Amino acid sequence: MNADKRRKIFERLQKANPHPKTELEYTTPFELLIAVMLSAQATDISVNAATRHLYPVANTPEALLDLGEEKLTEYIQRIGLYKTKARHVIQTCRMLVELHNSQVPQTREALEALPGVGRKTANVILNTAFGQAAMAVDTHIFRISNRIGLAPGKNVLEVEHKLMKVIPKEFILDAHHWLILHGRYICRARTPKCAECLIYDLCEYPQKSTV
Template sequence: MNKDKRYQILTRLRDNNPKPETELNFSSPFELLVAVTLSAQATDVSVNKATDKLFPVANTPQAIYDLGIDGLKQYIKTIGLYNNKAVNVINACKMLIDLHAGEVPENREALEALPGVGRKTANVVLNTAFGWPTIAVDTHIFRLANRTKFAPGKNVDQVELNMLKVVPSEFKVDVHHWFILHGRYTCLARKPRCGSCIIEDLCEFKDKVYPED
């Protein structure tokens, strides 16, 4: 895909949604960190249902740490892998209390040192909480980048690197939100809704899908 096509795609996505936001509910960097940690292999809807009950009760590292692992599990047991996630969140809270005065660090290395926090989660927190031009590549972005030929790569790291290379700076802060939402609601994994896609004419996917007459 050439530079002009990419620019047109990003412009259309921006015009369609000038201020994209995550669909996870949060009101602080810490709440976002917890929500993203819980969202691994789970839907945002399921995470929001859990955190909408959790955060009014405990929404700081100390408050969640005080719940303990078993106490936290009671709030997140409807989420996949909740046992491991509870352990990771409690241990991350302890590190935030001991090493960062209970605050979420605006630092990639410090974030990735937290239990349950990998590069993708760190990217989301740095981007969404602190406004960094990072690109968190999830399954939607990986699929979209490859299917459209926007920034193909064999794995998420390659796609992230390629996206960072080809996305102009004016779009970098918001591009991962646009791609996630587009992949979630239009460019679906099994049956993409090509006929209602705002970038259909720019996309280089050879096997486009259209509704039957």
């Protein structure tokens, strides 16, 4: 895909949704961190359902440590892998208190040192909470990047590096959200809604449906 097509893709996505945002509900960087940790292999809907009850009770590292792992599992037990996630959340809260003055760190290295926080989660926090140029490649973004020819790659890291290189700088901060939303609701895995796609004519997917 050439640079002109890529620019047109993001111009259209921006025009359709000038101020995209995550569908996870949060009010602080810490709440976002916990929500993203809980969202691995789970839907944003299920995470929001849990945090709507959890955050009024405990939404700081200290409060979650006081709540404890056993009580935390009661709030998140409908989320996949909840036992492992509860353990990681409590361990992360302890590290934030002991090493970071209860604040969410603003570097990838420090974020990835937290239990249960990988590169994708770190990139979400850097981008969404702190406004840094970072690209969190989830299954939606990986699929779209390969399917439409935007930034083909064999693995998520390769796709991430390509996207950071080829997306025009003025779109980089919001590109993560645009691509996720497009993949979630339009360019879906099994039945992409080509008839509703605003970048249909720019897409290079050889099997796209005729509209």
